[in-house]
Amino acid sequence: MHEQLINPTIQKFKAEFNAEPEHIFLSPGRINIIGEHVDYSDGFVLPAAIDKYICFAVRKLSQTNLCTIVAKDLEEEYTFDVTGEVKPVKQMWMNYILGVFSQLQKPESFFCGMEIVFSSTIPMGAGLSSSAALECGFAYILNELFDLRISKKDIAVIGQNAEHSFAGVQCGIMDQFASVFGKENKVIMLDCNSLEHLYFDADLQGYSLLLFDSCVKHSHLTSGYNERRKDVEQGKKALWKNFPEIEKFRDFTVPMLDTTKEEMGSISYKRCLYLLKEIQRVELAAKALSEGNIQYLGALLTETHAGLSTEFEVSCNELDFLVEKTVQQKGVLGARIMGGGFGGCSINLIQEDRAEEVIRTISEKYLKEFNIQMKVYHVKISDGIKEYTNEYIV
Numbered sequence: 001m002h003e004q005l006i007n008p009t010i011q012k013f014k015a016e017f018n019a020e021p022e023h024i025f026l027s028p029g030r031i032n033i034i035g036e037h038v039d040y041s042d043g044f045v046l047p048a049a050i051d052k053y054i055c056f057a058v059r060k061l062s063q064t065n066l067c068t069i070v071a072k073d074l075e076e077e078y079t080f081d082v083t084g085e086v087k088p089v090k091q092m093w094m095n096y097i098l099g100v101f102s103q104l105q106k107p108e109s110f111f112c113g114m115e116i117v118f119s120s121t122i123p124m125g126a127g128l129s130s131s132a133a134l135e136c137g138f139a140y141i142l143n144e145l146f147d148l149r150i151s152k153k154d155i156a157v158i159g160q161n162a163e164h165s166f167a168g169v170q171c172g173i174m175d176q177f178a179s180v181f182g183k184e185n186k187v188i189m190l191d192c193n194s195l196e197h198l199y200f201d202a203d204l205q206g207y208s209l210l211l212f213d214s215c216v217k218h219s220h221l222t223s224g225y226n227e228r229r230k231d232v233e234q235g236k237k238a239l240w241k242n243f244p245e246i247e248k249f250r251d252f253t254v255p256m257l258d259t260t261k262e263e264m265g266s267i268s269y270k271r272c273l274y275l276l277k278e279i280q281r282v283e284l285a286a287k288a289l290s291e292g293n294i295q296y297l298g299a300l301l302t303e304t305h306a307g308l309s310t311e312f313e314v315s316c317n318e319l320d321f322l323v324e325k326t327v328q329q330k331g332v333l334g335a336r337i338m339g340g341g342f343g344g345c346s347i348n349l350i351q352e353d354r355a356e357e358v359i360r361t362i363s364e365k366y367l368k369e370f371n372i373q374m375k376v377y378h379v380k381i382s383d384g385i386k387e388y389t390n391e392y393i394v
């Protein structure tokens with residue numbers, strides 16, 4: 001991590017600002033074992049932070065009101081006045097930052113200038129939540145530097161709001177929550193309704209979670225993400241009209257859904273059916289994980305893929321191909337598209353000593369079928385956002 005991420009970020013900071021950074025922060029991406037698209041529908045999710053990070057090198061400047069942010073990997077920079085009004089801009093990466101800042105800028109808050117360089121090992125558009133890492137990383141930095149006393153939960157919510165207001169994506173809370181609350185070797189079971197959560201040991205008993213990147217890039221602003229949310233909202237409206245006594249979406253049953261099918265239309269019906277089944281699968285998966293039933297956990301992942309592909313319709317040919325071929329290999333317990341969909345990675349539960357062979361076979365098949373070289377990420381479940389305080393020598 002030093003060679004690849006921290007040192008180059010510090011070097012860039014020195015070159016850019018002719019000074020040493022005062023703080024280094026690491027903000028991680030996430031995986032999600034199961035529970036897709038249910039975070040905006042009162043569901044449970046099972047995400048974890050991973051050892052792929054955005055690294056921020058930061059210095060506070062009390063003698064100016066200007067904040068300069070350098071996106072090292074994109075070779076772009078942006079400066080704004082911390083006392084002025086902030087609005088969305090055309091650089092999408094900056095909107096994640098400004099969206100956070102706009103929520104924290106209050107008459108009573110005192111901000112001064114800053115110099116920030118950031119760089120990342122989280123691939124963009126691969127479904128590993130680089131945007132949540134950027135939003136929450138920046139909120140965390142402001143909290144630390146200006147002693148704002150914001151809770152960890154609020155940091156996650158502020159990140160999510162930034163995505164809604166400045167980036168235009170109506171996402172749920174899962175990605176931001178995982179980036180903030182991640183713990184080494186632990187999976188988070190999050191109730192997206194109450195934000196209550198518990199941690200499970202990520203003990204996979206000789207199996208590992210591998211990510212296969214289809215290299216099909218997506219952006220949830222232009223993918224069907226917001227549309228899926230609309231389909232679901234339409235379904236919920238019809239359900240609550242008929243069953244006003246139900247408190248949470250997850251308490252609806254399939255028979256209730258069936259009686260409302262005509263009213264909501266077949267698209268919303270399919271979406272809601274997937275959601276109700278997925279919410280149940282997460283509970284089963286959490287139980288399987290806690291009982292060490294990894295075989296069953298794998299089967300649930302593959303079921304989720306089928307639902308995401310045919311009912312929620314957020315997969316694509318490349319990911320359907322990857323999953324179909326992967327689950328046929330020896331030593332594979334399950335596979336599915338991960339994250340919001342429309343591209344990105346599959347998550348695969350594979351026997352450790354068979355992994356290399358599976359990777360070789362699937363890479364070859366994928367190359368032959370789509371002429372795309374698939375990428376593979378071996379990820380470790382890691383801590384959430386933190387200041388990096390180990391000594392570093394550049």
Ligand code: GLA
Nearest residue numbers: 036037171172173174339340
């Ligand atoms: C994206 C969103 C999340 C979640 C997932 C799908 O990653 O940001 O809030 O909805 O898609 O589970």
